[in-house]
Amino acid sequence: MKKHKEIIILLFLIFSLEAEDGHQLWLRNQTIKHVKIVCSGHSATLNIARQELKQGWLGNAGEEVNLSIKYDKSIKGDGYKLDDSGVQANTDLGILYGVYELLRRQKSDQTAKDIISNPSYELRLLNHWDNLDGTIERGYAGYSIFWRNEKDSLTVTEQDKLLWQEYARANASIGINGAVLNNVNASPRMLAGENLKKVKAIADVLRPYGMKTYLSVNFSSPAVLGGLKTSDPLNKEVIKWWKDKVKEIYSLIPDFGGFLVKANSEGQPGPQDFGRTHADGANMLADALNHYGGIVMWRAFVYSQKENDRARQAYAEFVPLDGHFRENVIIQVKNGPVDFQPREPFNPLFGAMKKTPVMPELQITQEYLGHAIQLVFLSTMWEEFFNSDTYQQGAGSTVARCTDGSVYAQKYTAIAGVANIGLDMNWCGHPFAQANWYAFGRLAWNNKLTSDEIAEEWIKLTFSDQLENSNSRDWYEQFLLPVKELMLQSREAAVNYMMPLGLHHIFAGHHHYGPGPWYAPDIRPDWTPPYYHQADTNGIGFNRTRTGSNAVAQYHEPLCSQFNDPETCPEIYLLWFHHLPWDYKMKNGRILWDELCYHYDKGLHQVREFQKIWDKVEPYVDKQRFTEVQSKLRRHCRDAQIWKDGCLLYFQQFSRRPIPYDIERPIYDLYDLGNMDPLTYKKVIE
Ligand code: GCW
Numbered sequence: 001m002k003k004h005k006e007i008i009i010l011l012f013l014i015f016s017l018e019a020e021d022g023h024q025l026w027l028r029n030q031t032i033k034h035v036k037i038v039c040s041g042h043s044a045t046l047n048i049a050r051q052e053l054k055q056g057w058l059g060n061a062g063e064e065v066n067l068s069i070k071y072d073k074s075i076k077g078d079g080y081k082l083d084d085s086g087v088q089a090n091t092d093l094g095i096l097y098g099v100y101e102l103l104r105r106q107k108s109d110q111t112a113k114d115i116i117s118n119p120s121y122e123l124r125l126l127n128h129w130d131n132l133d134g135t136i137e138r139g140y141a142g143y144s145i146f147w148r149n150e151k152d153s154l155t156v157t158e159q160d161k162l163l164w165q166e167y168a169r170a171n172a173s174i175g176i177n178g179a180v181l182n183n184v185n186a187s188p189r190m191l192a193g194e195n196l197k198k199v200k201a202i203a204d205v206l207r208p209y210g211m212k213t214y215l216s217v218n219f220s221s222p223a224v225l226g227g228l229k230t231s232d233p234l235n236k237e238v239i240k241w242w243k244d245k246v247k248e249i250y251s252l253i254p255d256f257g258g259f260l261v262k263a264n265s266e267g268q269p270g271p272q273d274f275g276r277t278h279a280d281g282a283n284m285l286a287d288a289l290n291h292y293g294g295i296v297m298w299r300a301f302v303y304s305q306k307e308n309d310r311a312r313q314a315y316a317e318f319v320p321l322d323g324h325f326r327e328n329v330i331i332q333v334k335n336g337p338v339d340f341q342p343r344e345p346f347n348p349l350f351g352a353m354k355k356t357p358v359m360p361e362l363q364i365t366q367e368y369l370g371h372a373i374q375l376v377f378l379s380t381m382w383e384e385f386f387n388s389d390t391y392q393q394g395a396g397s398t399v400a401r402c403t404d405g406s407v408y409a410q411k412y413t414a415i416a417g418v419a420n421i422g423l424d425m426n427w428c429g430h431p432f433a434q435a436n437w438y439a440f441g442r443l444a445w446n447n448k449l450t451s452d453e454i455a456e457e458w459i460k461l462t463f464s465d466q467l468e469n470s471n472s473r474d475w476y477e478q479f480l481l482p483v484k485e486l487m488l489q490s491r492e493a494a495v496n497y498m499m500p501l502g503l504h505h506i507f508a509g510h511h512h513y514g515p516g517p518w519y520a521p522d523i524r525p526d527w528t529p530p531y532y533h534q535a536d537t538n539g540i541g542f543n544r545t546r547t548g549s550n551a552v553a554q555y556h557e558p559l560c561s562q563f564n565d566p567e568t569c570p571e572i573y574l575l576w577f578h579h580l581p582w583d584y585k586m587k588n589g590r591i592l593w594d595e596l597c598y599h600y601d602k603g604l605h606q607v608r609e610f611q612k613i614w615d616k617v618e619p620y621v622d623k624q625r626f627t628e629v630q631s632k633l634r635r636h637c638r639d640a641q642i643w644k645d646g647c648l649l650y651f652q653q654f655s656r657r658p659i660p661y662d663i664e665r666p667i668y669d670l671y672d673l674g675n676m677d678p679l680t681y682k683k684v685i686e
Contacts (some may be wrong), residue, residue, distance in 0.1 A: 018099060019622050022624075023426060024344075025462070027173055035053055038086070039067035043092045045291070049067060049096045050210065053099055056107075064085075065086040067086055068085075069095060071092065072088060075088070077122055078094040078119065080117055082114070091205055096209075100173045107461055120404045121414055121445075122414065124415055125177075126176050126298075126414070131144070132190065133148075138367040139365060141433070162325055168209035168211050170427075171209065172211065174442055176444065177210050179214065180297075181213060181215060184261075184268075188221040190216070191215070191217065193248070199213060203253045212256070216259070219270045220270065222237075233276050233285075234280060239287075242288040246256075250292045250294075257295065259297070263298070263302075264278070265299065278317065278321055279324040290328050295330060295412060296326075297359065299331075299333075303320075311551050312550075314333065319352055321356075323356065330357045335362055338504060340368050341505060343504070346388040349394070351390030359416060361415075364436045364440050365418050368640075377439070380437065382440070386447050390402055391556040391559055429453055434610055442454050442457075448456060451488060455488060463620070479617050479621075484619045490606075493610070502574045502617075503575050505532040506519075514642060515647050517530070517533055517646070517650060539592070540655075545564045566578045582656075607633070648666060649669075
């Protein structure tokens with residue numbers, strides 16, 4: 001009888017969950033109640049706040065909510081206060097953020113009493129790597145929502161505006177207040193008059209939601225677009241060209257945010273082409289923008305031919321320039337010293353630039369973490385990064401505190417995330433990739449949140465059908481808890497089956513998806529996997545100790561000595577800093593080779609476990625999202641197997657040791673995976 005009842009409930013659940021395409025993100029419609037709003041102010045932003053309350057209120061029917069703009073010194077920037085009477089803030093945008101928080105708390109069943117919430121970073125930006133032809137560099141969710149192709153750029157349809165509005169709303173709901181609209185590999189044509197008109201159209205839609213618009217600029221624009229003889233930042237005509245261009249931009253977009261610049265990196269032009277420094281280049285642009293309150297975000301992702309260890313380059317070039325930048329320049333630094341790898345130690349520039357604001361750049365799009373195919377929740381990676389202690393001003397000088405103004409007084413605090421958004425119906429390609437966009441926004445607002453809290457909140461907002469569901473114990477225990485666990489483990493699983501123990505950048509080719517430790521095409525040697533893993537019959541790993549590239553010296557003590565000694569180096573970074581023999585003894589008594597095998601094997605088993613977890617939650621998810629995630633997990637699992645088999649079989653050629661008996665035999669053959677022929681390998685992986 002009991003069984004019968006359970007089956008009926010299950011069937012009811014399955015049929016009552018409508019198919020969802022994911023377009024509504026974490027802002028799904030629910031059955032709402034009536035609310036009485038008291039608000040004397042009027043502005044486009046406040047009107048949105050009113051509207052959101054009306055269409056999202058889940059509190060008591062007929063309750064009164066006050067929206068009051070009243071100065072309070074405990075509230076900072078666009079922060080807010082929530083109490084029994086409603087939302088209080090210093091700015092209209094603060095009210096809107098407070099309203100989103102109130103509604104989020106109602107939907108996710110958290111209390112909303114006596115809360116003061118201030119942002120960790122003043123500028124919380126998305127960076128879109130969108131090209132003017134509509135393609136997106138490292139984008140896995142379709143074409144750009146901003147650009148189609150240049151010919152079309154003047155046409156702005158009502159549909160475009162609607163989509164931009166939905167985009168702005170989603171961002172505002174998690175506190176994101178700015179967007180760089182184009183790729184850092186910027187076309188000089190971005191600054192052409194007709195394209196700027198389109199930027200204005202976008203800015204007009206984003207503005208009421210508190211989002212400012214920024215652009216990436218190409219340093220050669222004065223010569224390439226403006227027809228000048230040079231783009232030398234100290235040349236008078238060049239300086240004038242930028243001043244005029246900035247004036248033109250501000251005449252269209254009075255609250256324009258500023259420029260993002262990738263200079264002298266990966267073939268992009270920059271001040272060094274004219275014998276000038278990064279500071280010369282950044283300051284010239286900063287002077288042009290300063291009059292209007294604009295800023296320059298100057299990226300520290302640089303390569304120099306002279307360096308033999310890529311991980312050392314940013315620090316080597318930028319630390320000597322500390323103190324030489326204008327007040328409205330911020331140095332934008334990727335979380336790790338190489339390039340958004342599944343795991344890296346923090347970039348030693350954090351905390352080391354003491355007189356220059358430094359902003360973290362995180363990558364939301366999963367360039368190195370499985371594209372839109374693999375389910376990898378990145379919040380745990382970012383949490384690890386924020387909590388890393390730089391020791392620059394004594395113990396407790398975490399990356400979070402060195403960048404959010406707690407350790408160094410700085411005019412601006414900022415953070416950027418490379419967006420994973422495209423024209424796909426669900427915005428991000430994978431239903432769970434939305435969680436990464438969400439987590440970025442939440443952490444940019446509050447860098448002390450835990451991944452556990454963020455995942456729980458996101459699951460409730462994204463999957464619970466009605467409030468009653470998120471309150472039900474069954475839903476919580478059978479759906480939320482296992483799915484949350486899956487999310488929280490997913491990044492470590494990816495590290496395990498891709499690059500455990502500090503291995504990095506062993507991808508095949510430029511698409512950065514599958515394994516390719518053998519991959520050594522005819523390009524610069526410092527871009528190939530064998531350069532990064534250094535495997536030979538003596539051992540494996542990159543020697544960055546004092547006897548090697550000495551990258552350890554860029555870290556403040558005690559980290560420098562700790563990283564330098566394999567006995568004290570955290571094992572998660574072991575092969576990042578050390579080249580060690582295959583029989584090196586790990587803390588658990590295993591030899592390094594065996595430990596590597598166990599990690600790869602564990603990663604694969606974790607993904608198989610994810611499949612089982614997901615299969616079991618079928619009754620709680622609508623068919624569309626259930627099937628989509630299920631089929632992506634199937635592919636995810638196959639590719640984890642390819643990673644494990646490919647890496648172990650390849651490294652075994654050097655370790656010359658057996659794969660431990662209790663580890664599953666590889667099912668792929670190394671030759672299938674293209675040890676000899678990358679093209680054959682590509683066929684299997686794509
Ligand atoms: O990770 C590398 C990417 C490039 C990217 C570059 C960068 C936009 O592979 O596609 O270019 O970083 O961050 O500038």
